[in-house]
Every structure is written in structure tokens, then in C-alpha cells.
Amino acid sequence: RLATVLKNDIKILQLAGGKENFELCSNYWQKIIEADTTNIDNLIDGAHFFDKQNNIVLAERYYQMSLNKYEKLAQLNTEIYNIDYTSILNNLGSLYIRNNQYDTAERYFVKALSIRETMAEQDPEKYNADLAVTLNNLGSLYTDIKQFDKAEKCHLRAYNIRKVLAKQNHDAYNADYATTLNNLAYLYAHLNRLLEAMEYDIQSINIRKILAERDPNAYNYDYSLSLNNLAHTYWGMNKFDKAEEYYLLSLNIRAKMAEHNPDAYNPHYATTLNNLGVLNVNKHIYDKSESYYLQALNIRKILAEQNPSAYNYGYMMTLHNIGNLYKDINQMDKSEENHLQAFGICKTLMNNTPGVYDYDFVMLANSIGNFYADVEQYEKAENFHLQGLQVCKTIAEKNPEAYYSLYALTLNNVGDFYLVSNNYDKAEKYLLLALNIYDSLATNNPDAYNDDLAISLNNIGSLYIKAKRIEEAEQPLLKALDIYRDMAKKDPDTYNPYYSISLINISAFYRNTKRYDKAIEYCDNGLEITKKMAEKNPEAYNIKYSDHIHFKGNIYYAMHKYDSAEKYYLQALSIKKPLANKNPSLCNSSYLLTLDALMVMSIWNRHFNEAEKFALTALKTDPSKLNAKEYLVLANLLQGKYNKAEKLALEIKDIEYKGKLLKKRLLTSLQKFEEANVIPEERKADVERLKEILK
Numbered sequence: 147r148l149a150t151v152l153k154n155d156i157k158i159l160q161l162a163g164g165k166e167n168f169e170l171c172s173n174y175w176q177k178i179i180e181a182d183t184t185n186i187d188n189l190i191d192g193a194h195f196f197d198k199q200n201n202i203v204l205a206e207r208y209y210q211m212s213l214n215k216y217e218k219l220a221q222l223n224t225e226i227y228n229i230d231y232t233s234i235l236n237n238l239g240s241l242y243i244r245n246n247q248y249d250t251a252e253r254y255f256v257k258a259l260s261i262r263e264t265m266a267e268q269d270p271e272k273y274n275a276d277l278a279v280t281l282n283n284l285g286s287l288y289t290d291i292k293q294f295d296k297a298e299k300c301h302l303r304a305y306n307i308r309k310v311l312a313k314q315n316h317d318a319y320n321a322d323y324a325t326t327l328n329n330l331a332y333l334y335a336h337l338n339r340l341l342e343a344m345e346y347d348i349q350s351i352n353i354r355k356i357l358a359e360r361d362p363n364a365y366n367y368d369y370s371l372s373l374n375n376l377a378h379t380y381w382g383m384n385k386f387d388k389a390e391e392y393y394l395l396s397l398n399i400r401a402k403m404a405e406h407n408p409d410a411y412n413p414h415y416a417t418t419l420n421n422l423g424v425l426n427v428n429k430h431i432y433d434k435s436e437s438y439y440l441q442a443l444n445i446r447k448i449l450a451e452q453n454p455s456a457y458n459y460g461y462m463m464t465l466h467n468i469g470n471l472y473k474d475i476n477q478m479d480k481s482e483e484n485h486l487q488a489f490g491i492c493k494t495l496m497n498n499t500p501g502v503y504d505y506d507f508v509m510l511a512n513s514i515g516n517f518y519a520d521v522e523q524y525e526k527a528e529n530f531h532l533q534g535l536q537v538c539k540t541i542a543e544k545n546p547e548a549y550y551s552l553y554a555l556t557l558n559n560v561g562d563f564y565l566v567s568n569n570y571d572k573a574e575k576y577l578l579l580a581l582n583i584y585d586s587l588a589t590n591n592p593d594a595y596n597d598d599l600a601i602s603l604n605n606i607g608s609l610y611i612k613a614k615r616i617e618e619a620e621q622p623l624l625k626a627l628d629i630y631r632d633m634a635k636k637d638p639d640t641y642n643p644y645y646s647i648s649l650i651n652i653s654a655f656y657r658n659t660k661r662y663d664k665a666i667e668y669c670d671n672g673l674e675i676t677k678k679m680a681e682k683n684p685e686a687y688n689i690k691y692s693d694h695i696h697f698k699g700n701i702y703y704a705m706h707k708y709d710s711a712e713k714y715y716l717q718a719l720s721i722k723k724p725l726a727n728k729n730p731s732l733c734n735s736s737y738l739l740t741l742d743a744l745m746v747m748s749i750w751n752r753h754f755n756e757a758e759k760f761a762l763t764a765l766k767t768d769p770s771k772l773n774a775k776e777y778l779v780l781a782n783l784l785q786g787k788y789n790k791a792e793k794l795a796l797e798i799k800d801i802e803y804k805g806k807l808l809k810k811r812l813l814t815s816l817q818k819f820e821e822a823n824v825i826p827e828e829r830k831a832d833v834e835r836l837k838e839i840l841k
Contacts (some may be wrong), residue, residue, distance in 0.1 A: 147438035168199065168453045186212050189640045193237070198366055199456045202245050202499055203649060209238050225294050228265060229276060232258040236283055238452045245502050248291050248548045255284040275322065278307040282326060291548055292594045321365065324353040328372055331379065337593060338640040341384050347376035358399075367414065370399040374418060377425075383639065383684035386429050388662055393422050396458050405447050413460065416445040423471070430732035432475050439468040447536045455498070459506075462491040466510060473517055501541075508538045508552060524567045531560045549593065554583035558602060561609075570613040577606050581622075597644070600629040616659055623652045634675075643690070646675040650697055657701050665701050673698065689733055692721035696740050703747070712747040726767070738764055738771065744778040749784070752824060772803040776811055784825060790841065799840060809840040 174190040179425035182188065193208035216517050218229040235258035242251035259280045265273040285300030305326045311319035350372040357365035370723045377392035397418045403411040419442035426435035438545035469484035477585035489510050495503040511534025518527035535556050542553035564570070581602045584813035588595040603626035627648045634645040649672030656665035673694050680691040699714035726737035741764040748757035758781035764774035768777045783791035799809035816833055819825050825833055 147656070149249075161749065168455075171195065172199070172201070172204075176204070183211065185214075186215050189215070197237070197241060199453065201455055205241055205719075206238070206245075208289070209234055209241065213238065228261055229273075232261050232276070232280065235261075236355070237279055239283055239287070243287055243290060245499075247501075248287065248545065252284070253711065255280060255287060259284060264665050274307050275311060275319065278304040278311075278326070281307070282329060285333070286329060289329075289336060291334075292551070294337055294590065294591075297441055298330075301326060301333055305330060320353050321357060321368065324350045324357070324368065324372070327353070328375060335375075335379050335382055338382070338637060340379055340640060343379045344376065344383075346401070347372060347594060348380050351376060366399050366403055366431065367411070370396040370414070370418070373399070376423065377421070381425060381428070384643070384683060386425065386569060389425055390422070390429075391464055392627060393418060393425060397422065412445050413449060413457065413716055416442045416460065416464070417448070419445070420460075420467060423464075423467060426469075427471055427474065430729070432731055433469065435471055439464060439471060441543075443468060447767050449799075458491050458495060459503070462488045462495070462506070462510075465491070466513060469517070470513065473520065478521055479515075481517060485517055488775065489514060504537055504541045504548070505552065508534045508541075508556055511537070512556060515559065515563060519563050527563055527567075531556075531563050535560055550583060551587060551598065554580045554587070554598065554602070557583070558605060562605065562815060565605075565609055565612065570609065573609050574613075577602070578607055581606055586834065596629050596633060597641075600626040600633075600644070600648065600730050604648065607651070607655070611655065611658060616655075619655055620652075623648075623655055627652055642675050643687070646672045646679070646690075646694070649675070650694055652699070653701070657704050660704075662701060662705050666698070669694070669698050669701060689725055691737055692718045692725070692740075693736055695721070696736075696743065700742060703743070708747055708750045711745065712751055715743045715747055719744065730767075734767055738767060741767070742773060745774065745781070749819065750822070750824060751782060752826075754784045758785065772801060772808065776803070776808055778816075779812060780815060780819075782833055783836060784819075784829050786829060786832070788835070791832075792836060795836060795840065813837060813840055 172195075175195050177191050179185075188719055189208045189212040193205050193212065196205035196208065213231070213234045215229055216742040217233055219227040235254045237253035239251045239258070242248070242254065259277075262280050266277040268273075273649050277589065281300045281304040285297045285304065288294070288297035288300060295569065305323075308323040308326050310449040312323035327346045327350035330800060331343045333348065334340070334343035334346065351369070354365060354369040354372050358369040373392045373396035376514060377389045377396065380386075380389040380392065397415070400411060400415040400418050404415040419438045423435045423438035423442060426432070443461070446457060446461040446464050450461040465484045465488035469481045469488060472478070472481035472484065492503055492507050492510050511530045515527045515529075515531035515534065518524070518530065533557060538549065538553050538556040542549040557576045557580035561573045561580060564573035564576065581599075584595055584599040584602045584603040588599040600712040606618040607623035607626070610616065610622075614807075627645075630645040630648045633641040649668050653665045653668035653672065656662070656668065673691075676687060676691045676694050679687040694716050696718040699711045699718065702708075702711035719737075720734060720815050722737040722740055725733040741760050744759050744760045745764070748754065748760060757777060761774045761781055765770050765778070768774075775794060779795045779798070782788075782794070795809075795812065799807070799812070801808050803811065816837060820833070
């Protein structure tokens, strides 16, 4: 009688929502179970409740209690109770995945699989569907821990079972078949087999669309999930407009669902808003990104206030994301505020549920460390990086299979921090530790880790270049190039972008070591690939193609072949200008970089009027651009527009730019131009006059 009354109260309290009501529900469920620990139905219902509330400890306790009872019942009558017993094993496996206890999760799934395989052999018609459920769960686990071969085998077994079942009975099994298609798409996206991922995504969408049209209440959520996944696949293919199209389709469905049932669907609506925020950051459309993040943040803040144990995590992640956005747009105070708020929530989550949120703590610590490095608060940056590293080292030692790659990533981040802060000895120490781990991981699982190994090799090469250990840089850069070349042969759509960048990296190395023939050879190879990419997908790759053309100009500039350098800079500018007009937030920085180069080239080539035009264009794009003002002074001076040159020089001379007062930069430039005989004879008196003023 007490249990019946309390269950009714729980229903009312859950409908009302709010933090205090969920705490009461938690207390009531514990009272119900303690009143009769032999009641399996109460144990399972209570475990489900605590599972949904992210209360791992109580969910595990009650699942285990019910598991013990079903194990004894199954020993008495396997036919009746084995299906319930294996269902609890599955629930515990899923719980342990969320708790990052992958070995334990695998043990429970494998045990359930063994029992269900036997059941399906004896009566396939009755138990194949249940076998597919466990194969599906085990496949998802193996995807999470990057055991992709095992994941594919499990998902394909589930696929083969469910495909047959769906043919035999569409109404009963099409939904499960669509789930397996979705899981295969997710797996292939992880493997960068994006065309296969897209194929399975589309099949899943086609099925779920029909199901949702017949019964929107039952299937609209699943349909929106498949749309979300296809959006993510298009994102991986750098088809950002297609990605946004499908995210918006998902968003519209979830908005209507949330309107009718906010308690059930507001969390999912917020997830898609968050995804759109991240996508628009990648597109550099920051105002749209901020709008999506703020909408997601408002929803998740309310959810977290009502039920912190269930929703604080999502709130924390959106705080983290918007913190990164504000860093990108130089709103550093807002960035710091949101990052630190996210970090505070993460520490609370860690204290409440030890072991569950260590991964997130590490990622947040890395991100905040990067933030403080960007604002040159190196002591704080080091503190956060080392906090993250300490936690990561501990969890990697306990569970290397799950966290060794994260440990390598964290070592890489710490090494990058020391590289930025010019502490080359420490940078080398951590970058080499990361490299050794990635080398080991890639040896055992090249499909999963070769990309990380190549990035790590490139980082080491960059360190040696910056530390003036030039000859040591060649070997790691060439190794990285070899890896990307092999990966690009197998999957050009996915890895050609990385291969082209690696070609440009090694080209830059040869330019720096004055081996210009090799520099041009590798640059041309990279340009050929990038050109094809841009022809195939201009939205994604035109800016990269123009940057690589610009880089070829840099090689000729280093060779003092200024006419050739100017030709390539102008070619790059012709591509960048319309891109910057169309999407200034994405392309202006690249556009300004080429305008900078052309200002310099025009002076060296004595095209002083052209230098003035490029400087004015740069200032129109960014009125605060100090080096454009610097070159505008020089261009006016060398054209004979002395009064304009002097007026602007007096305005800017005491402003610091890149660690040097602009008057010193102007004097240095004039000295170089004098030595190279760039200054026209008729302008030399004006130059001396301005030099005296600047001195």
C-alpha cells in the first residue's frame, strides 16, 4: 500500500519538475525499495529512475540487486527468466559505459551475448531480435573504445539479423533495423568512411521518415536523430551547407516536440541548438553561433536548476562551447567567465560521482589552459594544463585502453603550451612522450591512430624549426607526409586535405633551409591537390587553395624574386576578395594576410601607388590595422605625398606593434629600402626629413 501511494506521488512530482521534487522522488524510490527488497519490479523501476537521473551509484546498486535475483531464478528456469536476466546485464553494461568502466561493460555485454546466442540457436524466430539488441550494444561499446574491427563485426551481425526480420515484418522490426543502420553510419563516420556513413544515414532516414509520418509521437525523435547524424556526416565531409540543412530539419522537429512536451524533449532540442552553434563556429559565422549557443544555454540552465544530477553535464558543455566562441571573437572576459563556470560545475560533478567526469575535466583543463596561453597569462595556463595532465595520467594508468589516447592528446597540448611560451626543452619532453604513445597506438591500430601520429610528428617538426634545430625537423615532417600520402591513397576525399597541408609544411621547411627547388616541388604537389578539392567543393576549399597560392608567393619572396611573388599574391587575392565580401568573418583574416604581402611587394617592386591602394583596402576592411597604416606612410612618402605621410606617421609613431614602436619599424623599413636602392632619387630628401622627425 505504501509503495502504491509513493509511486503515485512520484508521478505527480515528476510532472511538476524542479530540483526539490526530483530529490523527493529519489527519497521515495529508496523508501519503496527498502520497504520490500524482494520485489524485483520495484528494483528495476527504481534502477531505471536513477539511471535517467545520472545517479550511477544507486542505479548500479538496484540493477545489481535485481540481477542477483534473476540469476537465481534463471538457474531454476532458464526458458522463463534468461531473457529478463540478460536484459539487466544489458542495462548494467550501458550504465558502465556511461561511467567509463569499459572493461566491466564489455564483461556484462559478452555474458548477455553468450546466453542470447544459445537462446537464438535453439529458437531463432523467438530470440534473434533479442540477440541483435545485445550485438548492437556491444558494437556501440567497441566503437567508443576504438576497437573498430570488433564494432563492425557486431553491428554487421545485428544488421543481417534485423534486415531479415524487417523483410518478414516491417511493422514490428523496421524501427530496430533503422537503429542498426544509424549505428553503422556512426561507426563509419568514426572511421572516416564517410560515403558509407552517408549511405547508411540516408537509409535510416528513409525508414524513420515513413515511421514518423505514420506515428509522429512514437518515431519523430528517432527521425530527428537520424537527421542529426547525417548532418554530422556532411560536416565531416566539409559540406557545411548540407550539414546545416539537416541540423535545421532536426531542429524544427525537436522544436515542435519540445513545445508539446518540454520536459521530455527540451534536452534534445538544446542538443541540436548546441550542434548548430558548433557548426557555425567552424563556418566562422559567429553571430549565428552565439545565438544558437545562448538558446541552448538558457534551456540547459533551467533544466540543470530543476534537476542538476541529470542536466548539469549538458549545461557545462554549452558553457564550455560558448567560452571557446568568445575566445575566437576576442571577448576574453566572457570567455574566461564561461570557461571557469563550466570548470566549477565539472569539479562538482567529479566530487558527486567520482570517476565519471574525469575525461571532461581533462578536456576542460586543456581548453582553459589554451585560453590563458592565448592571453599570455602563462602561469595560469601552466596550472590548468598540469591539472589536466595529472588527472589524465591517473585514469590512463588505471584504464589504458580507454584513456591512453587522451593522455597522448593531453601531453601534446602541454607540449604545445611550452612551445608557445618558448620553453623548448619542456616542449620537447612532452611532445616526445605524446609521439611515443601515438606511435605505439598506431602500430596496433593504424586506422584509428595514424592521423594522430602524423599530427604529433608535425608538432615535433615545428618545435625543431622554432628552436633553430632545422636539420632535425626534416625526418618527422617527412614521416608525417608519408602517413598522409598512404591515407590519402586509400581515402582521398577524407585525407587529401591533410595530405596537402603536410606537403605545404615540408615545403615551408625546405624554403626555410633555402632548398628552393624542393620547396617549389612540394608546394606545387600540394597546390595540385588543393585545386582539385576546390573545384569539387569550392565552399569548403577555395580559401585553403588561395592560401596555398599565397604560400607559393612566399617562396619566391624568400628567393628575392619579387615579380613572381607579386604574381602569386595577386592570384590569391583574386580568389580571396569575393570570398571575403561574401563571408567576412570566415575569410577576412586570410584576405588581409594577402593584402599585407602585396603592400610589401608593391614597395619592393617600386609600385608605390599600388602599395597605397592595397593599404587603403586593408584599412577599409579593418580600420585598426596598424601595419596597413605603417605601409600607407611609406607608400605616400615614396610617391611624394609628404604631408600625408608625415601626418599619419606622427599619429602612429608611438604605438607599439608586435613588440616594437611603429616609429622604429618605419626607420628599419626605410633603412632596408635605402640599402636595396628602392627609394627614388627625388624622394631621398623627404625620406631624410621624415627620419629626423621619427628619431
